[in-house]
Amino acid sequence: MNTPLNSFRNQPDDRGHFGQFGGRYVAETLMPLVLDLEREYRAAQADPAFQAEFDDLLEHYVGRPSPLYFAPRLTEELGGAQVWFKRDELNHTGAHKINNCIGQILLAIRMGKTRIIAETGAGQHGVATATVCARFGLPCVIYMGATDVARQAPNVFRMKLLGAEVIPVTSGGATLKDAMNEGLRDWVANVHDTFYIIGTAAGPHPYPEMVRNFQSVIGKEARAQMLSRVGRLPDLLIACIGGGSNALGLFHPFLDDADVKMLGVEAAGHGLDGDQHAASLLGGTPGVLHGNRTYLLQDEDGQITEGHSISAGLDYPGIGPEHAWLKESGRVDYTAVTDDEALEGFQLLCRTEGIIPALEPAHAIAAVAKVAPTLPKDSIVLMNLCGRGDKDIFTVAEKLGVEL
Amino acid sequence: MTRLSTTFAVRHPALVCFITAGDGDTAANLDALVEAGADVIELGMPFTDPMADGPAIQSANLRSLGAGTTTADVLRYATDFRARHPDVPLVLMGYANPMVRRGPEWFAQAAAEAGVDGVICVDIPPEEDDALGPALRAKGIAPIRLATPTTDVARLPQVLEGSAGFIYYVSVAGITGKQQAVLASIEEAVARFKASTDLPIAVGFGVRTPEQAAAIARVADGVVVGSALVEICGEYGAHAPAKLRELTQALANAVHTARQEIAQ
Numbered sequence: 001m002n003t004p005l006n007s008f009r010n011q012p013d014d015r016g017h018f019g020q021f022g023g024r025y026v027a028e029t030l031m032p033l034v035l036d037l038e039r040e041y042r043a044a045q046a047d048p049a050f051q052a053e054f055d056d057l058l059e060h061y062v063g064r065p066s067p068l069y070f071a072p073r074l075t076e077e078l079g080g081a082q083v084w085f086k087r088d089e090l091n092h093t094g095a096h097k098i099n100n101c102i103g104q105i106l107l108a109i110r111m112g113k114t115r116i117i118a119e120t121g122a123g124q125h126g127v128a129t130a131t132v133c134a135r136f137g138l139p140c141v142i143y144m145g146a147t148d149v150a151r152q153a154p155n156v157f158r159m160k161l162l163g164a165e166v167i168p169v170t171s172g173g174a175t176l177k178d179a180m181n182e183g184l185r186d187w188v189a190n191v192h193d194t195f196y197i198i199g200t201a202a203g204p205h206p207y208p209e210m211v212r213n214f215q216s217v218i219g220k221e222a223r224a225q226m227l228s229r230v231g232r233l234p235d236l237l238i239a240c241i242g243g244g245s246n247a248l249g250l251f252h253p254f255l256d257d258a259d260v261k262m263l264g265v266e267a268a269g270h271g272l273d274g275d276q277h278a279a280s281l282l283g284g285t286p287g288v289l290h291g292n293r294t295y296l297l298q299d300e301d302g303q304i305t306e307g308h309s310i311s312a313g314l315d316y317p318g319i320g321p322e323h324a325w326l327k328e329s330g331r332v333d334y335t336a337v338t339d340d341e342a343l344e345g346f347q348l349l350c351r352t353e354g355i356i357p358a359l360e361p362a363h364a365i366a367a368v369a370k371v372a373p374t375l376p377k378d379s380i381v382l383m384n385l386c387g388r389g390d391k392d393i394f395t396v397a398e399k400l401g402v403e404l
Numbered sequence: 405m406t407r408l409s410t411t412f413a414v415r416h417p418a419l420v421c422f423i424t425a426g427d428g429d430t431a432a433n434l435d436a437l438v439e440a441g442a443d444v445i446e447l448g449m450p451f452t453d454p455m456a457d458g459p460a461i462q463s464a465n466l467r468s469l470g471a472g473t474t475t476a477d478v479l480r481y482a483t484d485f486r487a488r489h490p491d492v493p494l495v496l497m498g499y500a501n502p503m504v505r506r507g508p509e510w511f512a513q514a515a516a517e518a519g520v521d522g523v524i525c526v527d528i529p530p531e532e533d534d535a536l537g538p539a540l541r542a543k544g545i546a547p548i549r550l551a552t553p554t555t556d557v558a559r560l561p562q563v564l565e566g567s568a569g570f571i572y573y574v575s576v577a578g579i580t581g582k583q584q585a586v587l588a589s590i591e592e593a594v595a596r597f598k599a600s601t602d603l604p605i606a607v608g609f610g611v612r613t614p615e616q617a618a619a620i621a622r623v624a625d626g627v628v629v630g631s632a633l634v635e636i637c638g639e640y641g642a643h644a645p646a647k648l649r650e651l652t653q654a655l656a657n658a659v660h661t662a663r664q665e666i667a668q
Contacts, residue, residue, distance in 0.1 A: 301475045301502055
C-alpha cells in the first residue's frame with residue numbers, strides 16, 4: 001500500500017519518535033545493540049526470503065489467516081451494529097502474541113543470537129516465546145512477576161513443558177513492569193549472545209515499530225477478509241490495550257481509511273477515579289520508562305505507580321508510544337472498562353457465541369456491548385478477539401464465587 | 405574551572421563515592437564519606453524502576469521510597485550538603501523519569517540552585533540528549549555520560565559530544581554491584597578514551613575492596629564505589645556513618661597512594 005505524506009501510517013521517524021513519544025531511552029550498554037537490532041531489522045524487511053519464511057510459519061505453524069467471524073447471537077442481543085470478530089484466539093498458543101514471536105525469533109536467528117529472554121504478564125507472551133524457542137531449539141528464559149506466577153499457574157506450567165526456565169520476579173509489585181525491569185537487567189548483562197523478545201509494541205525503538213509490523217498481519221487479513229465478505233470496510237474497530245500490540249496490529253492497516261473509526265479499550269480496574277486501574281492513556285501522564293517516552297501511571301515525582309486490572313495482561317503502567325501519539329493526534333479514541341464490566345463481557349460472549357475469551361479481550365467485548373446498541377443495524381463493528389480464556393477460568397471462577 | 409575539574413586536577417586519582425539519597429541519615433552518611441576522603445559524591449535519586457541496578461542498589465531505592473523520599477527531599481539533601489561542603493563536587497545520579505517529570509528546565513534550575521555540579525542519567529543516551537542535556541548545559545551543570553564495554557570506536561565521538569565533568573566508564577556490561585572487569589580491559593578502554601578526550605575517566609561497577617580500587621586507580625583518573633557503600637547503609641541503618649567512614653578511609657588511602665606505589 002502506498003502511504004501518502006500526510007499518512008497516519010508512516011510513523012515513527014528515523015529516530016524512533018512518534019511525535020514526542022517513543023525514542024530510545026536505554027542505558028549506554030544497550031544502545032549499540034538497539035542500533036544493531038534496527039540495522040538487522042531493516043535488512044530483514046528488505047529481504048524477501050525473511051518475509052517468505054515469516055509468512056510460511058504463520059500459515060502452517062500458527063494457522064493463519066485467522067477467521068473473520070460474524071457473531072449473530074451477540075449482534076441480536078445487543079440490538080445495534082453487526083458485531084464481527086477477528087479470531088486471533090484461534091492461533092496456535094491461543095492468542096495474537098505468537099505472530100510477533102515468530103518474527104522476532106527469525107530475526108534473532110538471523111543475528112546469530114543463541115539465547116532468548118522475554119517478560120510476560122498474563123503468560124501468553126511467555127508461552128508464545130517458549131513455543132517458538134522450542135520450535136527452533138533455542139534456550140529460553142522467561143521473567144514473570146511472582147504475583148502473576150501465582151494467578152496464571154496454567155501458563156507457567158505450559159512454559160515449563162515447552163522447556164523454558166520461568167524466573168519469578170519479586171521486586172516492586174511483582175507484576176509485568178517488574179518482569180520487564182528484570183528482562184532489561186538480563187539483557188544488559190548478556191548482550192553478546194542474547195535476544196530480548198519484547199511482547200508488546202513498547203520498549204526502545206525499533207521494538208514498537210517492529211512489533212506493530214509483525215502484528216499488522218491481523219489488520220491486513222481483516223481488511224481483505226472484510227472487503228471480500230461484505231464488500232466494504234467496517235465502521236468501527238475495537239481492541240483492548242495493555243501495551244497495545246493487538247490493537248495496533250488491527251488498527252494500523254486501517255489508519256488511512258478515514259471512514260473507519262477506532263476505539264482502544266484500557267483496563268479501568270476498580271474505576272478511573274481511584275488509583276486501582278491500568279489506564280495509562282486515560283488516567284496517566286507522559287514520562288519515560290522501559291526505553292520509551294509514553295503515557296505512564298506515575299506520581300508527581302515521576303515514580304511509577306502500580307496499575308491494577310483483573311487481567312494480568314493489561315496490568316502495566318505504560319502503553320506503546322504509538323498509541324500515545326494516536327491519542328494526541330485524535331485518530332483513535334480511547335475508553336476504559338472496569339473489572340466488573342469485563343467479567344460481564346466475558347460471560348456474555350460465552351453465553352451468546354460459545355466462545356470463552358481471555359480477560360483481556362473481555363474488556364473489548366464490554367466496550368462492544370456499550371457501543372453497538374448505539375449504532376444503526378447496518379453498521380459494522382469489528383473487534384479483535386485476541387486471546388482465548390482457558391488460562392483465566394480460575395480467576396473468573398474466584399470472582400464469581402465458584403469453587404472448582 | 406569547575407568544582408569537578410579542580411578536584412580531578414588536585415586529587416588524582418580521585419575517589420568517587422555513591423549512596424542513595426533518603427536511605428538512612430543521608431546528611432550524616434555524606435559527611436562520613438567526605439570526612440573519610442571521598443573526593444566526589446554521587447547522590448542517587450531513588451526511582452521505582454532502577455533497571456540498570458543490581459539487588460543492592462535496587463533495595464536502597466525501595467528503602468528510600470518506602471521512607472517517603474521525594475524529589476524535594478533529594479534537592480534539600482544537595483542544598484544542605486553544598487552549605488556544609490562548599491568545595492566537594494556533588495553529582496546527582498538516577499533515571500530519566502524523575503528528572504524530566506516537571507520538565508528538564510525545572511530540574512536543571514532546581515539542581516543548579518542546590519549547588520549540584522553534574523548529572524548522570526542512566527537511561528538518556530546521546531541519541532536522546534534533547535530530553536535533558538541542553539537544559540543542564542544552560543545552567544552550567546555537567547551532563548556526565550556513561551561509556552561501556554559496548555561503546556565502540558565508531559560510537560565514542562557521539563558519547564563524548566556534549567559530555568562534561570568526567571566520563572563514567574562502566575567497566576562491566578551488566579548491572580551494578582556484580583562481577584568486576586578484567587583489569588587489562590579497563591586499561592585498554594581508558595587508553596582508548598584518553599586518545600579522544602581531555603575529560604577525566606572514572607571507572608566503576610563491581611569495585612568493592614581497596615585492592616580493586618588501587619588497581620583501577622593506577623590506570624584511571626577516578627574510581628567509583630557504589631554498591632559496597634550502599635550495602636553498608638542497608639545493613640547498619642542509623643549506625644552506617646561509622647562503617648562508611650571505615651571503608652571509605654581504606655578506599656581513599658588505596659586510591660590516593662596507588663600511583664606512589666608504582667613510582668617506588
